[in-house]
Amino acid sequence: MSKAIDRDPPWIMRTYAGHSTAQASNALFRNNLSRGQTGLSVAFDLPTQTGYDADHPMATGEVGKVGVPIGHLGDMDALFKDIPLEQMNTSMTINATAPWLLSLYVALAQQRNVDPSVLRGTTQNDVIKEFLSRGTYVASPAHSLRLTTDVVNYTVRHIPKWNPVNICSYHLQEAGATPAQELAYALVTAMALLDSVKATGHIDTADFGRVVGRISFFVNAGIRFVEELCKMRAFVALWDRLTLERYGVTEAKYRRFRYGVQVNSLGLTEQQPENNIIRIVMEMLAVTLSKDARARAVQLPAWNEALGLPRPWDQQWSLRTQQILAHETDLLEYGDLFNGSPVVEHKVQELMDTAWSEVQEVLKQGGAVAAVENGYIKHQLVQSNARRLRAIEQGVQTVVGVNRFTGGEASPLVSGDQDAILVVDPAVEEQQKAALSQWRSQRNETEVARCIQQLRDTLDSQENIMPASIEAARAGVTTGEWGQALRQCYGEYRAPTGLAGAPKMTTPNPVAPNTTAPTEALQSLRERMDRLADRLGRRPKILVGKPGLDGHSNGAEQIAIKARDVGFDVVYEGIRVTPTQLARSASDEGVHLVGLSILSGSHPILVPEVLRAMKAHNLAHVPVVVGGIIPTQDADLLRSQGVARVYTPKDFQLNHIMEDLISLLEQDPQVTKE
């Protein structure tokens, strides 16, 4: 038996990791590598992702929460302490500040006498989807695309093994995309990027295949794993066709669809959370079973993500899942299992056709950038997500332990005194701030000022941003200073929220008449709202707010839509709003209720700040409710501070939340006083 020879090599196994400080994350990385992980996937905190230093007011409460804070070259050095860069395959989930984080990585290699041209890894660097889902953008889509293009042009020439862009359909699915939408919007994003690179004229036509060959994708895999498997095969076929027909790439190897994957987090449940590990296994099958459409790198979420931040043990369990599939099972001993299957072929064709017609629709509107700026794609996603949530709420789509088979034994995994999650030490933020001012005090300020000026000049010009950024990294410029240069040159962009009607309205009425009768539950809520409106004298008005840097707006958007559907007047200001700003809006708008959504774990700091600001605006009487990934103990604390209600992923029945909000107002002195 020659077992070893017959097996395909396994994919790169990673864990999306990073929190607290560079030092703590370094320990975590080395630990993960010692357990058999074969690549690194760096999670950065929100200030790093949006170009703020830890001591900037916008960073309050967010430092070290959802990832590691990297403020300068010193932090990058600490993050990779005793990790040989030349041997690593490092994936960085970084977008708006991708040119900067890559510059820090290159500068670190130079400092360690490692030739940057041998570096391997990936910068996510797909800002387009940030406007649709994650929300960590800074500049406008067009300006962002220019920076992405710079990274592509630079790496193709100087770091040839680097994947400069990971076109992400992952986050589109998290935002509600159907498989066909995921395919279509990822492809139009890739087209926008390649068109942009081509337009710079920096790449010879003969070399364009190499550029195409460096574009990789980062996809999602949901629980309907047969369809997901077909989706991956459709991706492979569509990409092959697109790169040949649109970009004339003749070498087959450059047309290969290369992708990494993180399986679905959206479907992970807070109820009976141990079931999630089964879901994760099923979802992994979708991206590994087909040899012809197999992932190059896989990272799996942890079973307890709906509860809070996973602990090292939780992440280890996800790594073991991959290792068992790759090393224990016989999967890697066979060729493609599905070639010739009429069922699979039919499904693949159907997905390709639907996706391709959506691609044409976006192209008709002027491509991905135009369809982001006019709100079209966002609107489509918000609609799809609303349909998905409705299906779960009405039981049309089964979720075990949530809307079916809900009774069960208490899980020993979550029944201790403590929540089964990682809690970031609140002292981290102060430590990071102190370390930052220490760093600033040791720099050559003249050199720093020159580098910052050079960055701004470069941004204003057509020059590639990478060389100036690498020079700035070496001089000790900070992430916040780099972000500030970007903001000064390009301004701060606010993306469409997807809540307004589709902008290209052809009919005069944006509110299409209803075709289906409302359910009984909805009707009764509407009647209660009408009575409330009569008693209040006007329609109950709610402000839906997202304080802080967290850009995951899907939850807030769905609440806003549902609130409208039961009869609220809903003010939604979009993401990244400060507590003071929220209080002022609540006051100017004359709202009866404020709903906050925070998913980054910074609720213990941000919520009290909102409450304080509201008090300062004489709004202490207006009830505040909070939704997000909020551990039980935190929820108790928030309630004791004056929050009227706390909602978590467990509260999937939007009708129930609405009923709760209505009851809250019915009992409110604003109403009962009359």
Add this chain to the structure above:
Amino acid sequence: MTAIPTDTTALAVQIQQRDRRAVARAISAMEDKRDTQRTAQLDLLDALTQPPPTQKPATQKLATPDSICIGITGPPGVGKSTWVAAMARHLRRGGRTVGIVAVDPSSPRSGGALLGDRARMDLDPDDDGLFMRSVATGGDLGGIASSVYGMVTVLRAAFDVVIVETTGVGQTEVEVTHLADQTLLIIQPGSGDTLQFIKAGIMEVPDQLIVNKSDMGAVAVQAAQDLRMALHVEQQAGVKEPSSNSSNSSNSSNSSELYVWTTSATHNDGIGPVVDAVLHQVATLPEAMRTAQRRQRQAVAVMNLFKKEWGQRGVRHMGGHSVLMERIHSELQRGTTPWRLLQQLERPDVHR
């Protein structure tokens, strides 16, 4: 909390002193549909249209005639909110205080509404000279909510310039002209809007026509051309006369093109000149014409509000449209404020 305190004069003075909370509260009160609030609402509005009894401090504003109301209308998706935001920033840079009412449509199914203009406008949250309120059309589908008339009066008492952004569908384009000193119609190049506007007779509504998204290049130029053509046709048909005051306001040389502008709100390009022209035109309007126009708008507003409250049957009860209009005109001529007049017309015994 929306009830008006019994001392409406005190609240009126707070509003005139630009007390944000008083403004917000008064605007909420305007939305209050309870019969018990009607008298207090009209009292407050009446107080706001009177000069304050005490000496006027420097910060204080008179509701009329020195505050200006500008209506912004146009189909959904042309960038009205971005335009309004750019306009507000321009006015603030010029030292003028600004109050904004942005109207969004209510869902006929639930009565609720998504009010998204605050997200689109991105205004300075620390600026005390700037106030913005999102409003739903409520029951008044296809038009401006009747409460908006009152809100504009509140805002005019507090701010130098009041901007009303309409939903851009149905009758709002027409109705906003009854509130505003000038109305700006914004359209997008290449959208086929021009033809629709001519058909709908909407060309007679605006004082300025704006082709936004001029960054779209040739299509924008074409759209501006189409509009100039359309306007020319309108003028020949005797619908719209070019105003003699606007001769220095435009980027064109021919009198038939006086009202057409091209701008790009996202690139903040071309907004300032339009706004400055509007301010100039309003400021240089001869006093007599200004008074006549204001009275005409007030008469139509009183009629609109009366109809919204009492419907066609109410109008018939008052002796029919012409009789009622005549009565409104003569009452306004005698110096009755529109709000007092509305109060008189609404006396229940009249309709019994």
